[in-house]
Amino acid sequence: MAFFEGNNMTGGYGKGPDIINSCSVNVERGEIVSILGPNGAGKSTAMKAMLGLLNLKSGSVVINGKNITKLSPQDRVKEGISFVPQTKNVFAGMTVEENLEMGAFLIHNDFKLVIDEIYDHRQFLQNNLYDLQQENPFLLNNTNWFTINTTL
Numbered sequence: 001m002a003f004f005e006g007n008n009m010t011g012g013y014g015k016g017p018d019i020i021n022s023c024s025v026n027v028e029r030g031e032i033v034s035i036l037g038p039n040g041a042g043k044s045t046a047m048k049a050m051l052g053l054l055n056l057k058s059g060s061v062v063i064n065g066k067n068i069t070k071l072s073p074q075d076r077v078k079e080g081i082s083f084v085p086q087t088k089n090v091f092a093g094m095t096v097e098e099n100l101e102m103g104a105f106l107i108h109n110d111f112k113l114v115i116d117e118i119y120d121h122r123q124f125l126q127n128n129l130y131d132l133q134q135e136n137p138f139l140l141n142n143t144n145w146f147t148i149n150t151t152l
Contacts, residue, residue: 002026009059019045
């Protein structure tokens with residue numbers, strides 16, 4: 001059993017056709033997973049279904065053995081799941097750290113420690129991805145770093 005699972009998910013938007021059909025995603029604890037595909041393939045729809053932003057017609061979502069299919073998005077955040085929006089969906093007039101603080105309001109302990117940990121992870125990534133960035137300077141631009149920070 002994976003740590004985070006979307007099992008045989010089927011769903012779409014409103015009364016329209018299903019966008020995902022029997023879609024399954026399994027993520028082990030500590031694993032980083034990417035969903036790749038062309039525009040319109042259902043990547044965002046699958047993620048929205050797992051995050052509770054889209055109602056499923058069938059299937060289930062489980063985290064750490066707990067079925068969270070019926071939980072609201074905010075209750076799923078409390079279980080350890082978050083959504084990283086595209087940059088046009090964040091608070092553009094705020095700094096990266098201020099955006100992270102907005103997303104951390106549900107953390108019951110000192111979220112400043114979490115933000116410090118994010119910056120530690122970012123430094124590790126910067127140190128280890130330096131050569132790759134030299135080959136393609138657009139690979140890790142500020143937009144991508146914002147997404148990495150928010151994800152961590």
